Amino acid sequence: MASLTTTNHWIILGYAPFIPHLLSQLLDRHPEVVMIADIDTQHLPDHPGMHLVTGDPTNRHILAKAQLTQAAQILIVGATDGDVLMTAIEAHRIAPAVPMLAVAQRSNAVQALHDLGVDAIDQQSWLNQVILDRLEADATAGAPTPTDSPA
Numbered sequence: 001m002a003s004l005t006t007t008n009h010w011i012i013l014g015y016a017p018f019i020p021h022l023l024s025q026l027l028d029r030h031p032e033v034v035m036i037a038d039i040d041t042q043h044l045p046d047h048p049g050m051h052l053v054t055g056d057p058t059n060r061h062i063l064a065k066a067q068l069t070q071a072a073q074i075l076i077v078g079a080t081d082g083d084v085l086m087t088a089i090e091a092h093r094i095a096p097a098v099p100m101l102a103v104a105q106r107s108n109a110v111q112a113l114h115d116l117g118v119d120a121i122d123q124q125s126w127l128n129q130v131i132l133d134r135l136e137a138d139a140t141a142g143a144p145t146p147t148d149s150p151a
Helices: 019-029 060-063 081-094 107-116 122-142
Strands: 010-013 035-036 052-056 072-078 100-104 119-122
Touching: 010 019, 019 035, 060 081, 072 081, 081 100, 081 107, 100 107, 100 122, 107 119, 119 122
Parallel strands: 010 035, 010 072, 035 052, 072 100, 100 119
Antiparallel strands: none
16 A cells, blocks of 8 residues: 555544445545554555554554544544444544544443543444435435426
8 A cells, every 4th residue: 555644634443344335435535544453455445545554443552653643534433332432542642633533332332432522423323314314315306396296
């Protein structure tokens, strides 16, 4: 993967099953994305702006490799709420001024993240919002306009 510039990049800390689906669209909108996770590169798109730092995203020495303080945005995910919380604590300690969004499983983890000062959402609420937004957009696009109605 290409060398990392150290400013205005987006960072994903951790891995979740929805990440591969998100990455292509994210890379279309933001030229440089850094991911810290303990995964193989086969899970990532072949894109010049995609960078993987292999390792534990709860380890501050690994986090330092991604230049968190220079990032535009940080997304925090993980296999468990504990992983998300531990990662958020370290990331917030290193880069408290960088906007962060954490995705947790349970509402009590979301509350703990909010208490820490990290914006957070639970996966089910996120999915519900995406589905509702899509249904509303489809309904609006397919709704007849006043000029389409029969006379």
